[in-house]
Amino acid sequence: MAVKITNDCIACGACEAECPNKAIKEGPTSYEVDPERCTECVGSHRAQQCIEICPVSAVVLEEASREPREALLERWRKLHPGEEPKNS
Ligand code: SF4
DSSP: OOEEEOTTOOOOOHHHHHOTTOOEEEOSSSEEEOTTTOOTTTTTOSSOHHHHHOTTOOEEEOGGGOOOHHHHHHHHHHHSTTOOOSOO
């Protein structure tokens, strides 16, 4: 998982509502991304919804932590049994 919520997070909660995998939860100080659930939106959308919606650009994609698309798609399939991916 390459998506990270930085210290710029103002804890508005906009990203939590947009995540198709319920991967974002409120943590002790700001919102956090669950690496077991984030697929970088592969399987659901063409772009990372949390990055697009964040009003203060506090969600970033760390290129060095990118996972292969197939691994992300496999995670999506486990999270959405019986469904077909929308962007593959
Ligand atoms: Fe959720 Fe997509 Fe953001 Fe990952 S990139 S936390 S799946 S909205």
